[in-house]
Amino acid sequence: MPLSNVLSDLIEDFDKPSFLYQAGAIVVCIVLGWGLGYAIRRAWLRGRSASGVVQMGVESFSFVLSPLAVVGFLALAKLLFASQRYNVHLLRLALPLFASLAVIRLAFYLMRRVFVRHGPVGAAMLTFEKIFAMLVWLAVALYIAGLWPDVFEFLDDTKLPLGKNKVSLAVVMQAVASVAVLLMVALWAGTALEERLMGVHGIHTSLRVVMARMSRAILIVVAVLLSLSLVGIDLTVLSVFGGALGVGLGLGLQKIASNYVSGFVILLERSLAIGDMITVDRFSGKVTQINTRYTVLQALDGTESVLPNEMLISGPVQSMSLSSRQVRLATQVTVAFDTDLDALMPLIEAECATVQRVLADPPPAAMFLRFGADGFELEVGIWINDPENGRGGVISEANLKIWHLLQRQGVSLPYPTRDLRIADPRLHAFLNTLAPE
Structure with a gap:
């Protein structure tokens, strides 16, 4: 649908009743979509006593739900108008615009839930969000102008050398997009699962941490493998990467691998938990984080020490709260x-x-x-x-x-007293001559 055809269709429908009907349907869909998002947010927060993190997540997702609801109502209105033999040119133009808005807000929601869970949004994140929104709007503009098939054909014809084979630029971009999308969804699911697990008080803290870490790692691996298979990449090529990783572990990554294994051992055997007071070598403090590679100790003066997990496995650890906190x-x-x-x-x-x-x-x-x-x-x-x-x-x-x-x-505290005696009488006489009169 070239841009000239879009404009001519809109101009042709401008003096017809169907144009006003479509404009009214768009306004109604916007009101219904935003109202539905607001109603769901209010009902969720009123129906359950949500914590600060859950409340923030619900309020953030409600801004994604509203444009998604608008897109759903617009699609339904387009079907109704088409069934009544009305023109749907205006609705056909409004659908990609609101769909792009929903995509942008969904991407912002996922990125902030994964990378900015606490605190203000950084300047780098805001810049990336602006770049992402610009790319989405550019794609929508190409679609409306009817140039998207030509752009895709150009990307498909452009070949990039990859080893002995040549891969089109379109396949590479599809692979990058699928990996990015599925990886972002996996990270978001891992973050949501971690918050859910950390809120379960019936499970030991260390077990909750290891379950959260393992679930996130599994989700990331599944997302990468699934995205590669979706674009037609043979997963057997990963065997070369696996061999290289094994050689790297054997040569230069022994300490890193040892720290990761030690982290899982600490979490599984529950020898340490968040909040324990321990002393390792010359470091003392409270355990504030147990990650898969390192553990963070916060001293009483506020300083934090990052200790490799191997140090907690191979060396002695003095704990003040292992079996008893007394x-x-x-x-x-x-x-x-x-x-x-x-x-x-x-x-x-x-x-x-x-x-x-x-x-x-x-x-x-x-x-x-x-x-x-x-x-x-x-x-x-x-x-x-x-x-x-x-x-x-x-x-x-x-x-x-x-x-x-x-x-x-009336109890006295004694202090040491010393009686100095000079054995040599000549020295005693000499010191007496030095004494003041």
């Missing part, structure tokens, strides 16, 4: 030799029990360690069940409580 903390104090320990130690235990984060079971316990050089050395042990919130604050508050108690009870 951690014992200890502080020491030295009191004078004339202190009544039988009366002081229960008071110290009762005072430490008033600290906010200290557990009542097991209770604080004061122990007499040894006879020190300057006094009795005592140790006070306390227990907490939230090591991810740090230990220094609890120790500091417990020390202040003990200090105030000792002051109230």
